[in-house]
């Protein structure tokens with residue numbers, strides 16, 4: 001471990017030098033099956049030839065010009081994302097936290113425009129929205145916040161999945177301007193709300209003139225088997241944040257909006273030096289194109305169903321397994337005890353997985369993972385969990 005790096009991460013003692021599809025190769029040339037995809041980033045897997053070619057060609061033409069000038073690739077990407085999502089305008093940035101910062105700023109500005117001087121945003125317990133001051137304040141995890149007080153004010157917290165709790169707020173809290181929620185919580189433990197939850201939130205927002213803002217940083221771009229998780233429902237958000245899978249590893253985030261939310265920012269209200277540059281937009285446009293042409297949404301849906309069903313079969317009757325849940329290739333296996341050690345055990349077996357919220361094994365495989373690879377994953381993982389639970 002380097003003495004020259006700030007000690008922000010408890011890293012695994014392994015470094016990867018190259019990859020191919022769902023596989024990563026370490027310094028010794030050993031190969032690992034990747035069921036994490038850089039935390040829901042590498043949807044196209046590693047070293048995808050079409051992405052590599054598109055990036056090389058773009059790098060040879062132009063990498064950066066700045067938002068002082070028109071950027072045709074940014075305009076193309078905005079149009080494509082709006083077309084896929086039913087949103088109307090896009091702002092581009094470089095990460096999920098930044099995309100949520102843009103959403104938070106839109107909500108506050110929207111409030112001020114309506115004469116609300118102290119606007120508040122409803123957020124959820126166990127949520128994760130990023131590590132900047134505003135987004136960690138919005139996050140529902142004390143570990144993320146501890147030591148960084150004073151937190152940014154203007155967030156009101158309710159339990160995830162509890163639409164009634166949001167409804168009650170409307171009765172006495174007159175400063176609320178928006179609800180910010182992950183359709184399915186990722187870092188919080190792959191939590192899937194009851195069917196109808198988002199529809200209820202949509203209804204509450206409509207009745208009160210609030211913006212419904214979805215954090216699709218993890219769930220977006222095909223991860224759950226649709227382009228965006230809200231597309232499993234009938235509703236449409238007012239604001240949506242994206243990042244992780246959007247650029248297949250090239251940093252790019254986006255905040256999309258429609259209706260009044262799309263008109264809130266005017267020149268001077270927000271900006272980014274790097275956001276929406278030609279290279280990042282090429283990465284995103286190519287990602288969307290490959291996903292479309294290769295049918296990766298349907299594949300993610302089917303492969304995810306297979307992984308969940310196969311794990312259920314293999315772990316059936318095991319008392320230590322509380323639940324196997326997920327949508328598409330966002331999968332959680334909740335155990336009855338803290339299971340961080342499973343990450344190390346899996347690494348020793350050349351399998352890359354993640355544990356979140358202490359007791360939940362999280363799988364976020366690349367969308368290009370093949371059926372045989374998924375079968376190898378379920379076989380290895382079920383065995384590891386059996387050994388771990390003893």
Ligand SMILES: *Cc1c(COP(=O)(O)O)cnc(C)c1O
Nearest residue numbers: 095096097128129130186217218
């Ligand atoms: C990862 C994540 C973020 C933060 O994204 P960064 O790119 O790390 O800033 C925000 N929201 C959700 C739901 C995430 O999963």
